[in-house]
Amino acid sequence: xSTIKDVARVAGVSVATVSRVVNNxxxxxxxxxxxxxxxxxxxxYTPNANARALVTQKNxxxxxxxxxxxxxxxxxxxxxxxxxxxxxxxQLLLSTSEINAASEMQAIQLxxxxxxxxxxxxxxxxxxxxxxxxxxxxxxxxxxxxVIPGIEQQCIWLDNEEGGKIAARHLLALNxxxxxxxxxxxxxxxPALRLRGFQQVLAEQVVPLKEALIxxxxxxxxxxxxxxxxxxxxxxxxxxxxxxxxxxxxxAISTLEDNGYHVPNDISVIGFxxxxxxxxxxxxxxxxxxxxxxxxxxxxxxxxxxxDQNESETTVATLKHVPRLVKRESTTRKSS
Amino acid sequence: xSTIKDVARVAGVSVATVSRVVNNxxxxxxxxxxxxxxxxxxxxYTPNANARALVTQKNxxxxxxxxxxxxxxxxxxxxxxxxxxxxxxxQLLLSTSEINAASEMQAIQLxxxxxxxxxxxxxxxxxxxxxxxxxxxxxxxxxxxxVIPGIEQQCIWLDNEEGGKIAARHLLALNxxxxxxxxxxxxxxxPALRLRGFQQVLAEQVVPLKEALIxxxxxxxxxxxxxxxxxxxxxxxxxxxxxxxxxxxxxAISTLEDNGYHVPNDISVIGFxxxxxxxxxxxxxxxxxxxxxxxxxxxxxxxxxxxDQNESETTVATLKHVPRLVKRESTTRKSS
DNA sequence: TTGAAAGCGATACCAT
DNA sequence: ATGGTATCGCTTTCAA
Numbered sequence: 124x125s126t127i128k129d130v131a132r133v134a135g136v137s138v139a140t141v142s143r144v145v146n147n148x149x150x151x152x153x154x155x156x157x158x159x160x161x162x163x164x165x166x167x168y169t170p171n172a173n174a175r176a177l178v179t180q181k182n183x184x185x186x187x188x189x190x191x192x193x194x195x196x197x198x199x200x201x202x203x204x205x206x207x208x209x210x211x212x213x214q215l216l217l218s219t220s221e222i223n224a225a226s227e228m229q230a231i232q233l234x235x236x237x238x239x240x241x242x243x244x245x246x247x248x249x250x251x252x253x254x255x256x257x258x259x260x261x262x263x264x265x266x267x268x269x270v271i272p273g274i275e276q277q278c279i280w281l282d283n284e285e286g287g288k289i290a291a292r293h294l295l296a297l298n299x300x301x302x303x304x305x306x307x308x309x310x311x312x313x314p315a316l317r318l319r320g321f322q323q324v325l326a327e328q329v330v331p332l333k334e335a336l337i338x339x340x341x342x343x344x345x346x347x348x349x350x351x352x353x354x355x356x357x358x359x360x361x362x363x364x365x366x367x368x369x370x371x372x373x374x375a376i377s378t379l380e381d382n383g384y385h386v387p388n389d390i391s392v393i394g395f396x397x398x399x400x401x402x403x404x405x406x407x408x409x410x411x412x413x414x415x416x417x418x419x420x421x422x423x424x425x426x427x428x429x430x431d432q433n434e435s436e437t438t439v440a441t442l443k444h445v446p447r448l449v450k451r452e453s454t455t456r457k458s459s
Numbered sequence: 460x461s462t463i464k465d466v467a468r469v470a471g472v473s474v475a476t477v478s479r480v481v482n483n484x485x486x487x488x489x490x491x492x493x494x495x496x497x498x499x500x501x502x503x504y505t506p507n508a509n510a511r512a513l514v515t516q517k518n519x520x521x522x523x524x525x526x527x528x529x530x531x532x533x534x535x536x537x538x539x540x541x542x543x544x545x546x547x548x549x550q551l552l553l554s555t556s557e558i559n560a561a562s563e564m565q566a567i568q569l570x571x572x573x574x575x576x577x578x579x580x581x582x583x584x585x586x587x588x589x590x591x592x593x594x595x596x597x598x599x600x601x602x603x604x605x606v607i608p609g610i611e612q613q614c615i616w617l618d619n620e621e622g623g624k625i626a627a628r629h630l631l632a633l634n635x636x637x638x639x640x641x642x643x644x645x646x647x648x649x650p651a652l653r654l655r656g657f658q659q660v661l662a663e664q665v666v667p668l669k670e671a672l673i674x675x676x677x678x679x680x681x682x683x684x685x686x687x688x689x690x691x692x693x694x695x696x697x698x699x700x701x702x703x704x705x706x707x708x709x710x711a712i713s714t715l716e717d718n719g720y721h722v723p724n725d726i727s728v729i730g731f732x733x734x735x736x737x738x739x740x741x742x743x744x745x746x747x748x749x750x751x752x753x754x755x756x757x758x759x760x761x762x763x764x765x766x767d768q769n770e771s772e773t774t775v776a777t778l779k780h781v782p783r784l785v786k787r788e789s790t791t792r793k794s795s
Numbered sequence: 796t797t798g799a800a801a802g803c804g805a806t807a808c809c810a811t
Numbered sequence: 812a813t814g815g816t817a818t819c820g821c822t823t824t825c826a827a
Contacts, residue, residue, distance in 0.1 A: 124574070124596075142806060150812050154587075167596065172572040173509045173518075174804035177567055177819045184552075184573075193538045195735075196824045197529060202529045205555055215553040216520075217539055233550055237520075260503065344739060365802055373739050380741070392792040399531075401707050403680060403715070403736055419581070462820055473798045486796055510820035524806045643815060 125166040129169050134162040144171055176238065184208075185423060186234035186242035189225065195398045196415060197245070200267065203419025213241075224248040225290025225344060231257060235354065240376045240447055241430045243267055247311045265422045268415075269320025270443075279422045279442050283313050286411050286446040287320025290365045290393050293409075293448055294440045295328055298457040299363035300390060303336035305350040307367040314339070314367055317395065321365055335359050342367055355382055362457050363391040369401045369410055376404065377452065391454035395446070406452035418444055461502040463540055470498040481506055493706040509694040512574065520544075521759060522552045522570035524563065531731035532751060533581070535604065539755025540579050547763060549577070550675055551585025560584040577766045579603055579758045584649045599766025601758045604751075605648075606779075613765065615758045615778050622747045622782040623656025626701045626729050627767035629745075631664055631791045634793040635699035635727060641686040641711055650675070650703055653731065657701055670696050678703055684743050691718055696791050704736045709734060712740065712789065727790035731782070742788035755781055 127145075131138040133263060138153060143151050144159045162168075185208045189197040198383035205215050216239055218230035227246045234242055241263035251271050253451050258264050267279045294302060303344050304321060307314040318337070325332050335357040347366065351374065354361065366372035376386050378430030383392050386406060394401060396408035408443030421440060463481075467474040472491060472764050479487045480495045498504075521544045525533040541551050552575055554566035563582045570578055571610045577599035581592060587607050594610050601615045630638060640657060643650040651671060654673070662666050666706065671693040676682030687710070690697065702708035708730030712722050720726050722742060729744035730737060737744035 128804080128805095137805080138805080139814060139816090141812085146806085152812060157814080169571050171513070171569070171574055173512045173574055174819090175806075176509045177507070177513060177804080177821090179807045180819075182692070192528065192541065193534050195529075195532075195534070198529050198531070198534045201553075202527070203808050205528065205553065209555070214556075214573070215535075217541065217553050219545070219551075234503070235505050237550070238507055238509055259816085297559040371737070378743060400736070402741055403706070403740065405713060406739055463822095465801090474821075475798055475800095475823080476796085479797090482822080488796060491796080510803090511822075512803095513820080514822045516803075574827050770823075 125168050127170070129166055130159065130162050130168050131204070133166065133206070134159045144162065149293075149329065154293075167312075171278065177266045179433075182364075183213045183214050184216045184235070184237065184239050184242075185204050185211075185426065186218060186239040186240075188218045188220055188230045188234070188242065188244040188246065190220055190222050190245065190247075192217065192219060196333060196396060198414070199398075199416045200243075200419045201417040202247065204423040207420050207423035207427070220246075220248075222248050223301030224250070224253070228253070231367050235261065241423075243419065243426055246271075257299065257350060263426040263428075263433055265426040265429065267418060267422045275442065277387050277425070279418050279425065280444070281413060281418070282443050283316035284320035284323075285357040287317040287322075287397060287446050288315075288324045289326035289411060289446065290395075291321045293393065293454065294363045294365065294391065295324070296456060297363070297391065298459070300457075301359075301361045301363070302330065302332055303334065303354050303359075303361040303364040305347060305354070305364060305366040305371055306339045307342035307346070307371070308339040314342075322356070333359055336361055342371055344377075345371050346375040347376075348378045350375075351375040351378035353378075359415070361391070363454065366392060366394050369404075370394045370408070370409055372408055373400060373404045376408075378404075387453050387455040388458065391456070391457075393454050397449055400402050401411040401449075401451070404453075409451045409454040410449050412449050413446055414444055461504050463506070465502055465503070466498050466504050469494045469502065470723070473722045501775040518574050518576060519549045520573065520575050520577075521547075521549050521554045521762065522554060522573070522575040522580075524554045524556055524566045524570070524578065524582065526556055526558050526581065526583075528553065528555060531736070532732060532749070534580065535752045536579075536755045537595075539752040540759040541738055543612075543756050543763070544571070546699035547651065547716065556582075556584075558584050559587070559718075563591070571597065576725060577762045578598060578673070579755065579762055581605075598768055599762040599764075601762040601765065603754060603758045605774065611778060615754050616780070617749060617754070618779055618781050619652035620656035620659075621751075622731060623653040623658075624660045625656075625747060625782065625784050626653075626731075627657045627660035627728065629790065630699045630701065630727065631660070631666065631787075633727065633794070636666050636793075637697045637787070638666065638668055639690050639695075639697040639700040640674075641683060641690070641702040641707055642673065642675045642676040643678035643701060643707070644680070645678060650678075653701075655702065669695055672697055676707070676792070677706055680706050680710040681706030682714075683708075683712075686716045687711040687714035691715075695734065699729070702730050705730040705734050705740075705744055706791070708744055708746070709736060709740045712742075712744075723789050723791040727793075729790050733785055739785070739787075740789075745787045746785050747780055747782035748785045755769040757773065762795065 220227040220230040338350040397412035556563040556566040675687040733748035
């Protein structure tokens with residue numbers, strides 16, 4: 124692979140001059156510019172981004188840490204960051220982490236080695252302290268899907284509790300009073316928060332949520348199926364169920380239908396996330412839209428800004444996002 | 460961010476020595492090794508991967524070019540490459556391209572700038588010639604999902620035609636004789652290849668495939684819905700339909716059911732790809748498994764090997780993959 | 796076992 | 812407008 128020196132030699136100019144034409148520097152005669160361009164082309168010269176990064180001390184890559192690119196939710200997150208990267212002529216460096224502290228830390232460490240000073244990190248396993256520590260070292264670190272007290276300004280997150288409330292209000296407005304809930308047993312805050320919001324609204328309206336009608340499982344299709352079976356087996360009746368996410372909701376619907384319950388006529392189901400899936404299911408899923416792509420874009424932009432440092436602490440945009448109810452076909456008014 | 464010099468100065472040794480302990484070099488006394496380690500830790504020193512790449516001339520990053528990370532199919536591709544990258548202590552550099560030649564070329568160009576010499580590229584828009592050209596410049600370039608005459612050894616692809624044949628045999632074995640086909644109108648080879656294989660088997664068995672029962676649309680849920688409507692509107696009857704991909708198949712099923720046809724009892728539907736979706740649909744989709752993740756892994760390993768150059772031209776593994784029939788619930792024996 | 800120094804490929808400052 | 816050269820952070824001979 125030819126270098127700037129090769130180009131300089133062949134073109135009969137100095138490397139400084141070549142550098143100037145590469146960077147569209149100001150003072151180069153049209154004549155030499157053209158001459159150098161021709162040589163660059165002949166030699167198939169491509170500037171070395173690493174060397175460049177070394178001397179300029181700035182990296183044109185933005186890092187993303189997510190657990191699994193195969194999960195549509197995280198794919199959307201990555202895509203959001205990628206769009207901003209692209210717009211700023213940067214590229215995505217992807218680091219996947221299993222959901223455990225060591226792995227998340229290592230993923231971030233790899234980005235640091237690459238001197239990637241702009242990054243969007245989804246971390247559920249690292250402690251607040253660790254993240255705060257990392258945040259000191261890395262100018263442009265933004266945490267997504269989580270708030271950390273003390274560095275809220277570098278976090279972009281969703282109001283899960285409000286999501287639960289919206290779901291409850293929707294179901295209540297549809298006249299449902301016998302409610303069930305399928306949650307996730309993952310050891311993160313989100314399930315508890317969503318459930319709490321849901322329960323809170325019910326409590327305000329003095330609508331009970333029976334203990335036997337709350338079930339927690341793995342947040343997957345399978346988990347949804349199992350949870351629905353449990354709900355059915357409890358012997359309690361219910362006309363609507365709030366499910367932790369869309370995958371579980373689809374699993375639940377599947378089990379419900381297999382047992383002779385029609386969704387939404389017999390039982391209404393509301394999901395969470397609004398991933399692609401929800402539009403492919405039959406009936407199409409009523410769900411809460413998690414604006415992850417928009418959030419990722421905002422996170423990337425914030426990270427970029429933070430890495431630039433120059434500006435003062437003025438953050439205008441809201442960091443906390445609120446899910447939006449998307450009414451489709453899986454919920455309906457309770458048949459009286 | 461502290462550098463190797465800082466560490467050397469504080470530890471009172473030369474940079475050469477520090478470099479040795481960082482790289483676990485051979486001849487360093489246990490004493491100095493420990494001393495240096497301590498200083499590295501105190502200073503929070505992290506070696507600069509860019510500088511390293513510059514001098515060693517080897518990059519620890521593997522590039523992936525795909526149109527859209529949000530598409531589950533490409534996410535699986537990326538994931539496969541990522542797994543191999545991880546195993547080799549490398550990271551993913553993601554370059555997305557719209558499906559047009561200029562954009563694909565630019566994505567690759569960016570990887571070249573980063574001196575990424577190992578890459579897996581999904582390209583539908585670039586010409587054979589361009590790809591062959593690129594292949595000369597880049598040691599570890601592997602093309603996925605496409606065969607290019609002359610550089611087959613650097614390609615990993617699927618036998619689309621065989622896929623069509625398998626689908627046809629499956630439907631025929633189920634006694635279906637009134638067949639329909641929903642294809643894609645995208646200007647790439649795959650749709651035509653799949654259709655050709657399908658038709659070929661039918662021809663062998665002297666089973667007709669009416670022109671009116673072949674429809675091409677955008678390969679999406681929507682496209683599948685429209686195609687199914689067209690099929691129904693044609694007035695011709697059919698008991699089974701071979702669909703270009705799973706998304707379209709789900710769309711088709713939706714339309715079919717809405718029109719009173721039960722799948723699979725009235726009409727059998729077989730998809731292609733076996734993406735996540737197919738397991739979430741009701742009925743669960745019978746489809747052809749496109750082993751994209753396995754292919755991506757193989758591609759990454761091949762790229763890695765190619766970039767190493769050392770070895771001779773001995774390629775043992777098969778580069779051409781064959782889809783596998785996955786029988787689920789959307790196809791069944793024709794009710795006579 | 797350790798250190799000095801050359802160099803990887805570029806940029807940018809200082810001269811000319 | 813152009814060239815010379817120090818420098819970025821690191822690895823790697825070659826000596827000591």
